[in-house]
Amino acid sequence: MNQDVAALLPEVSLAAAAVLGLLAGSWLPRRRQWLVAVLAAAACAVGLAATGIAMARGTEQGVFAEVFAVDTATGAGRLTVLGALLLVIGLSVETVRGHPRESEYWVLLLLTGAGTLALVGANDLLMLFAAYLLSSLPAYALAGFAKDPRGTEAALKYYLLGALLGTAMLAGTALLYGGGRGTLYRELREALPGAPFAVVALGLVGVLAGLLFKAGGVPAHFWVPDVAQGAPAPVAAYVTTLPKVGALVAGYRLLHQALPGSDVDWPLLLAVLAAATMTLGNLAAFFQTDVRRLLAYSAVSQVGYLLMALAVATRSDLAQRGLLFYLAAYAATNLGAFAVVTELPRARTLEGYRGLAGRHPGLAAVLVVCLLGLVGTPPTGVFLGKLEIFSAAVDGGYTWLAVLAVANTVASLFYYLRWLGQVFARTGPAPAGTQAALGRWAAGTAYTAAAVSLALGLAAGAVLPFATGPLLP
Amino acid sequence: MLSVLIFLPLLVCCVLLVLPRGLPDRRCVQVWIATAAVELALVAYLWAAFDPGGGIQAEERVRWIPGAGVGYHVGVDGLSLPLVALTCLVFLAAAVYSLRETRRVRAYVCLFLFLQTVSVGLFVALDLILFFVFFDLSIVGMFFVIAGWGHGERARAAALTFFLYTFVGSLALLLGFIGLFLAATPHTFDIVDLTRENPLAGRGTYAGLVLLAIGVGLAVKTPTVPFHTWLPPAHSEAPAAGSAVLAGILLKMGAYGFVRIAMPLLPGSWRRYALVVVVVGAVSVVYGALVALAQTDLKRMVAYTSVNHMGYIVLAVGAAGTLAGSDAQARSLAVTGAVVQMVSHGLITGALFLLTGVLYARGRTYAIDAYAGVAAHAPRFAALTFAAAFASLGIPGFSGFIAEFQIFTGSLGQQTVATAVALTGILLTAALFLRALRSMLLGAPRLPEAASAGGFADLARHEAWSAGPLMAVALAIGVAPRWLLDVVEPAGRAVVGLVAR
Secondary structure (H helix, E strand, O other): OOOOHHHHHHHHHHHHHHHHHHHHHHHOOHHHOHHHHHHHHHHHHHHHHHHHHHHHHOOOEEEOOOOEEEOHHHHHHHHHHHHHHHHHHHHHHHHHOOOOOHHHHHHHHHHHHHHHHHHHHEOEHHHHHHHHHHHHHHHHHHHOOOOOHHHHHHHHHHHHHHHHHHHHHHHHHHHHHHHHOOOEHHHHHHHHHHOOHHHHHHHHHHHHHHHHHHHOOOOOOOHHHHHHHHOOHHHHHHHOOHHHHHHHHHHHHHHHHHOOOOOOOHHHHHHHHHHHHHHHHHHHHOOOOEHHHHHHHHHHHHHHHHHHHHHOOOOOOHHHHHHHHHHHHHHHHHHHHHHHHHHOOOOOEOHHHOOHHHHOHHHHHHHHHHHHHHHOOOOOHHHHHHHHHHHHHHHOOOHHHHHHHHHHHHHHHHHHHHHHHHHOOOOOOOOHHHHOOOOHHHHHHHHHHHHHHHHHHHOHHHHHHHHOOOOOO | OHHHHHHHHHHHHHHHHHOOOOOOHHHHHHHHHHHHHHHHHHHHHHHHOOOOOOOOEEEEEEEEEHHHOEEEEEEEOOOHHHHHHHHHHHHHHHHHHHHHOOOOHHHHHHHHHHHHHHHHHHHHEOEHHHHHHHHHHHHHHHHHHHHHHOOOHHHHHHHHHHHHHHHHHHHHHHHHHHHHHHHOOOOOOEHHHHHHHOOOOOOHHHHHHHHHHHHHHHHHHOOOOOOOOOHHHHHHHOOHHHHHHHHHHHHHHHHHHHHHHHHHHOHHHHHHOHHHHHHHHHHHHHHHHHHHHOOOEHHHHHHHHHHHHHHHHHHHHHHOOOOOOOOHHHHHHHHHHHHHHHHHHHHHHHHHHHHHHHHHHHHOOOEHHHOEOHHHHOHHHHHHHHHHHHHHOOOOOOHHHHHHHHHHHHHHOOOHHHHHHHHHHHHHHHHHHHHHHHHHHOOOOEOOHHHHOOOOOOOOHHHHHHHHHHHHHHHHHHHOOHHHHHHHHHHHHHHHHHHHO
């Protein structure tokens, strides 16, 4: 049995940094707690370096009795998660600096990050569920980090829904285990075609319920707007971005590896879920006036596009590449938009952004890049991600889904432009106090994220190969 | 060479953005004029070195995203070179016209430089995704021009309509491109490779759907009836230089897409559905002219004549897809006419919109009945407007006549009824221009209140030197068209050959 811990260096470094940070945070004076942030960033950097080396060497392997796969999808997912985690750390600096529980914040962030990484590589149902718990529990605490009424309510909602759908996921796991006589995807792939239809169908729905909750897809999306609005802005940025990466890669792996031969028509199920998610997310975003709720619903609609790749997981060769690339581009773009929201903590409504272009042209430029990027305007990375995913959908025989996605993309333009319209309005700008900037770190993160979002599109030729390669059998 | 031509304005735009705040506004515009002049010189050099019979030239092909079948592939041929030259000329005119602009000049100049990069890039792109990138960015750039420098709050609504409408079109286009991409083996977005391979030959409904997606995408941008409703508000709210670029260049992107993408890449479906294209073209011609006739606002009227003029192009490219009852010569005449019409419309309508801007600058309104006898105050303005209007209605001696004559001659044989219907469009445009000219320029002088205090000043130098050269080139094409036709004709024949295969 392969027990190579070095293959799990990114996960281990995050977990170790969390433990170290917890210990160090208990002794460090409050003004020195920023050291824990440095530790967290260093852990991410170590993880990135380890991932880079592993990908360069092309060492694909299953570790610990194959429950964790280290392959192309894991590598690309790790790069996205760790890179995004660095951005989240960057945009959190001012918000938590000097907070009485600052080190706790970093520790929770590291733990949930480690859980997300575990989701990305999970090659076994039990591993998947453990990763689900590890990534969820710290996130509930983060959502209520400010201990204000709104944050508490958001955390409670997040927790209750997570607990409910986590139970469904566990029940689904049990059913699939019963039907397939195993939890390893490889075993399931062989055994599930012979299992009773109802068992497989119910089991799959249960497991998908948990993953949809993590990703924020319909019908498990109700927590997204409340958490995005109630939690501190950096946490909102986190929960609308990273769990998606983990859940969708995990879902892709599950469907592609464990259920390719099953007679359950899961592609259709996923296609319907994708259609419902993108449409409901967009419709709900239409008339939002709170920027964070707007971004939250936009995040929901983006899950819809991403689910298209899951629907055609086994039907198109373009699906995996499209999914992984889209996730990376989406993470950078969404974090860029949230970094601007973090940088302007008093501007909570669209009206609050009125005339921003005159006062902070740099931030306005970031919003242009990121919001138009979320629409899928070239040459940002999301454009190429959408192109790949739409191509995969057409290739996989779901042209109607691609057409619906196009219609939704147009609809989404409406609310993003409403926001941009306020930013570039020339008359009656919002009071200067509303647009007071928070500090350099959040602004720097915004610029970085926007640059990454653009670079992913322009240099896609260099990036795309990282997302191309077979999954570990 | 071509990359320099594409990216020079963008480079200048970036330099302008990082320069310190103290830079005088006028200096920004001067930099813009200088850049546009250099661009024009580069195109002139390109034209001089161009071999009309040599197919695609000045080609550059670099691997961009090989994994996704996307490459950076640019080149010019007889279809694109005239449009690239038109782009550089219209942008230079817009730059000269904007010499007196006072509102947030640096951002304004940067946006136009960005738009020039996008426009040139689109016309030389030989990769579908590269084409799409520029197509989409042209929408973004023009959105900010209309929203930022248009006439007040209504401009924001018009800009939003413009963005939403054309964005729908661009996404339909993208779906069509994906359809082409998936049909080709190996999967590719390269226009030259796809043209050679003709991947959708004999693919019936699938090919028809791809053509539908691409056709709708291009028709929105062109625009043809019934996808034209975004155009009049966008024009009437945009600043004059923006309108000139929108009508002169951006509309050509749709029409150019027909001859560059739809016809060569989907020849079978193009032939099958040519009648639909012809009908849409003829309806656009007549409907555009009729609605223009009913306008009381000069700028909206000119905007609707654009629908009319672009209709001729659509009619011609449709007729070029009708093999029955025609020979290759007639069809290639129609395609050549379509390309010349693109150039001609860009020059003439660009000038007309700049002149409309002059009118608005004096009287703060576009209402036709607010003005009378302007010729008495401003003889040079009146002369140039007369010339532009007559050129627009297709009087011999200007480029419009050459274009429309070729279109009608090339289409009459195979699409007699539609061409005959479209001919009435000429009568209607003549009527509407003559009516507007008579009531505005001739008669007893009467000016709107905003202008009556200071009178109606004649064309300033920067105004004369922006609209004037456009009309001069239109005149040059009208009198001695060979230098243009020599470039366009071989390419037109090539397109006809590709459609007929």
